[in-house]
Amino acid sequence: TQLLEQSPQFLSIQEGENLTVYCNSSSVFSSLQWYRQEPGEGPVLLVTVVTGGEVKKLKRLTFQFGDARKDSSLHITAAQPGDTGLYLCAGFSGGYNKLIFGAGTRLAVHP
Amino acid sequence: DSGVTQTPKHLITATGQRVTLRCSPRSGDLSVYWYQQSLDQGLQFLIQYYNGEERAKGNILERFSAQQFPDLHSELNLSSLELGDSALYFCASSVEGQGKNEQFFGPGTRLTVL
Numbered sequence: 001t002q003l004l005e006q007s008p009q010f011l012s013i014q015e016g017e018n019l020t021v022y023c024n025s026s027s028v029f030s031s032l033q034w035y036r037q038e039p040g041e042g043p044v045l046l047v048t049v050v051t052g053g054e055v056k057k058l059k060r061l062t063f064q065f066g067d068a069r070k071d072s073s074l075h076i077t078a079a080q081p082g083d084t085g086l087y088l089c090a091g092f093s094g095g096y097n098k099l100i101f102g103a104g105t106r107l108a109v110h111p
Numbered sequence: 112d113s114g115v116t117q118t119p120k121h122l123i124t125a126t127g128q129r130v131t132l133r134c135s136p137r138s139g140d141l142s143v144y145w146y147q148q149s150l151d152q153g154l155q156f157l158i159q160y161y162n163g164e165e166r167a168k169g170n171i172l173e174r175f176s177a178q179q180f181p182d183l184h185s186e187l188n189l190s191s192l193e194l195g196d197s198a199l200y201f202c203a204s205s206v207e208g209q210g211k212n213e214q215f216f217g218p219g220t221r222l223t224v225l
Binding site for chain 2: 040041042043044045048088090098099100101102103104
């Protein structure tokens with residue numbers, strides 16, 4: 001069974017700080033996705049990383065896919081209160097149809 | 112707004128009862144996915160339908176069933192409800208059936224079983 005482990009579970013920081021969230025697995029994934037979920041809403045896709053070693057940037061967010069395609073990280077520079085939310089990593093399993101989610105990192109950015 | 116609609120937004124019921132959750136996918140999307148999100152299990156894939164046919168199954172209990180209708184909306188039926196079924200249930204849709212395409216999530220239905 002493919003599992004995705006995220007760390008840390010919770011992160012509470014001040015506005016302007018940098019942070020990194022990790023997503024690790026013992027299995028190889030063809031691609032990994034990162035979602036952000038806000039209270040009362042469904043997850044929203046931020047990025048998909050496909051190639052080992054790939055780095056993608058989305059404004060202040062930098063996503064990296066490990067060379068072996070078993071892990072990924074999300075780095076946020078100069079965090080803002082609007083970044084608050086649950087960050088989920090997810091990977092496809094079983095021929096692309098089943099999306100496996102990590103437990104998530106709950107981020108709180110305080111003004 | 113993802114374009115995926117789910118009704119009802121909240122549902123409170125008693126153990127042993129049966130409920131139906133409804134999902135309308137984005138216009139043009141043929142695939143519908145159901146997920147359950149609970150505090151202890153996280154977000155878990157339940158089942159996928161593509162153009163009316165079951166395409167993939169995840170950790171869906173036998174007490175749960177789903178279907179996708181000709182107009183592509185989908186319903187998730189939960190029966191003999193237990194306290195542990197209390198969770199957020201999300202529907203997502205995508206254009207194609209292979210799942211590699213982006214899945215757009217609805218706002219969810221919060222089910223509380225008392």
